[in-house]
Amino acid sequence: EVHLVESGGVEVQPGGSLRLSCAASGFNFDDYAMHWVRQGPGKGLEWISFINWRGSEPLYSDSVEGRFTIARDNAENSLYLQMNSLRPEDTGLYFCVKDAGLRDWYFDSWGRGTLVTVSS
């Protein structure tokens, strides 16, 4: 069974930085692309980043481009999201999600999410 467990979400001040982690298990991690998706309080889902199985070709939504960096460590079965220059609108629940394939562009497994709060 696929398990994705996010961690690292805390309250941080505007302009601050944070690193989210996702521990993956139950599947061959390096056979799949991975993504981060977030959900603001009371809001809908927003895709924010993609990384391919090798850890290259990162993609970002316009809302986080230049501020967030996605990375993975296949030896550790882990996915990361480095978040810099955080803004109040970055507040939300951040989900680690598994692509259905190498680049199928949809998600067949989700973690429970980790909560990021950006507030002064």
Place this chain on the structure above:
Amino acid sequence: SVLTQPPSVSGAPGQRVTISCTGRDSNIGAGYDVHWYQQLPGRAPKLLIYANTNRPSGVPDRFSGSNSGTSASLAITGLQGEDEADYYCLSYDTSLSGVVFGGGTKLTVL
């Protein structure tokens, strides 16, 4: 949102409801698949329909998907109280080089 969904739909138990998802020539209209997710209150989203019409194992056949042109639809028949949730469509957008979601539709079972 790049994909447009109605904010809310409702129906009585046993009835049929549909949720629309309207896109553009850069996503659904370009032939990219549409996928649907169900999010129960306080839970992570769950894959409901993938590649327009396919149900993952364990999803009841009361749920079905279709698409045509720049739009897609999710149909739920034999509505049950446990279906009360938020529903999201998803596709790939070639002009944005990324995944796009619909704004979500809240289903209320009357």
